[in-house]
Amino acid sequence: MRYNRVHIVLFLAPILIIVLVLCGMIAWTGAVSMDNWVGMAPVWQFNGLQNYATLFRMERFWSALQNNLIWMVAFIIPSAALGLLLAYGLTLSGRAESLFRPLFLYPLALSFVVTGTLWAWLYDPDAGVINNILKSVGLGDLGQPWISSPRQATFCLIGAAIWQYTGFAMTLYLAAIRDIPSEIFEAAKVDGASDIQIFRHVVVPNVTQATLVTIAMLTVFTLKVFDLVWVITFGGPGTSTEVLGFFMYVATYRQAFIGLGAAISVIILILAIAVVVPYAWWSMKRLQT
């Protein structure tokens, strides 16, 4: 059967409508971000880039942005690295793979609210699991204030996110390792390479594609992270764990600074584009070659 124009219209219409609605909403957010809209009812009063200027003067904005950047470094690299190690480990484990794979993937199936509640219990410095385990094995001195310390809290959140997302990176890497022709592994083995050497010289250079995808996806996740922060620390202690997404929610819905909130959304969008587009472009170029 050949496809004709009617088919094209029928099949493309839904996606076109979705894209149009999405673009419309982005344009609307962009317009609101340049308005002096404060309060619940719309105020269409153009004020240029005033909202952005206000944001850039706010210490809170910079601390939220800084937290997003901490997330990028402290979350993406460990998640991707652990994912790759697990994927290679599973490949080596033979039959046990079918047992372990769902186990590592399981956290991904949980909602962020469930993960958040779970980790809030684990991290509770007084009655929490981690400190109590340390106490019971005689290492009570190593107990930490965890989420009640402004310095540690962001890293605690990142720990929970790594737990949830390592399985995701692992799946991508597992597929990439499967794609490596088995002859390469066999040749390496014949040459007497150890598992570690194979990992270093065969696996790592051959999973660059998967790394690109993983890093791009995890970056987008770090830019829109909200739920975990909301559930585990509510941005606190003080504002120490606030990220841009959280700040946007507070500005828009709790303080009714709709224009300012929209400006934060636009900044998140620009950051996402700035990170994802070069990656996508680079990976497309590599794919073509």
Added chain:
Amino acid sequence: MYRNKALAIFTAVVVLSLVLAACAPPTPEKVEVTKIVEVTKEVPVQVVVTPTPKPEAKELTVYHWWTAGGERQAMDVIFKHFNAANPDIKIVDNPIPGGGGIALKTVMQGMLAAKMPPDTFQSLSGSELKMYVDGGFLEPIDDIWAANNCDTKYPAVIGKMVTFNGKKYGMPMNAHRANWLFYNVKLFNELGLKPPTDVDELIAAAKTIKEKKPDVYPIGLGSRDKWTAIFLFDVVLLSEGGPDVYEKFYTGQLDAATDPTIKAAMEKYAALVPYLYPYHGAKIWSDIPPLLGEGKIGMYVLGDFSAAQLVQAGYKEGTDWEAVAFPQKPEEVFLMIVDTFTRPVGIKHPDANKAWLNNLADPDTQAEFNIIKGSIAIHADVPATTYPDDLHRRASAAFKGKRIVPASAHGALAPQAFLSDWQDILTRFLYAPDVTRLQSETAQVMKTYDVAKNSEWYWAK
């Protein structure tokens, strides 16, 4: 090929026509009745009779945040009374979980902006209610207010909290008292301590507990919620400055950077920090009462709603825990949080809304509701003896006898935008108590959000 094309076109046409049919407005039901009317000249006249339109099904869409244990049952009491008086109106219940209505506010923002208002929704009175009024989303309810004699049956300050531009915009029906100091009775007896009556005594009691019982944390707090930090500051401010300073501070009449009383209150607040439960940043308000029951903490300051947590955990009032109004010096006040229901603009069932608001003003509904909710009725006809527990009997007596001051937390007094920043500033302060910085940050946000101008409603005659 042609068959395929024809099939595709046919499918498209069918789908399109279905979509159009679904979008089309419903055709009004019209029945033509032909009747022969005899007149003297015997001329047949055709009369077209259009039947009266079918009345729209009577219902009432309610949005509220009373979903937690106790609250839900309390809401059901209102429904029960409403249904008894209005058996023909069906209630469409939309509970949105989230303490203090934080999630409901987000939902309402969307629904009201989309011009899809529910028949009534919950709001706190004061500056939160003002947000909806300023947006032009609410209609006055002066008719209900007058019909129920609310001016004589409710304290004047309650009316003030729902009055904007000279009109009433919300129907209140309960009051929570925010200024209770809960303490562990066994610990206080063991150490020979008396319940503190002002902040200096609070600090002294905390010091004694810390010295004599190093494994007990003197003052409990759950600052993961953040607003609890405001509760604690509020009683310190009331103790240092009294109710007049309190009202002036939260309505932007004082300069936080220079006012000596505000500075003194901030210093006292800082003096409490060493005695606080050290992991407060990891706990929410409801985690704290059980810790008091267990004897892990000595005291905490919260509203009467926290008593339910102690009772549910099996701790007995009088023997395990006790609560006193705090502060009692320089003046004991009733620091109040009030819930109201509203009448949005453009609702589908105005009669149902009217019946709903009237039901809320009914003293019997209020009495039964408040016993379960853990707050007190605001209607003068509900006596203090209504409540089964001592705490609420005392609250009701204080409500009738003491000065009532609107609580700042949750947005009754100061504007929402300010409070959101204020609770962040206070929680940050608990980790790095720097009074000079607190003074300048407070003055700055008061200026940024123009608290003085946004609180003019409170001082309007």
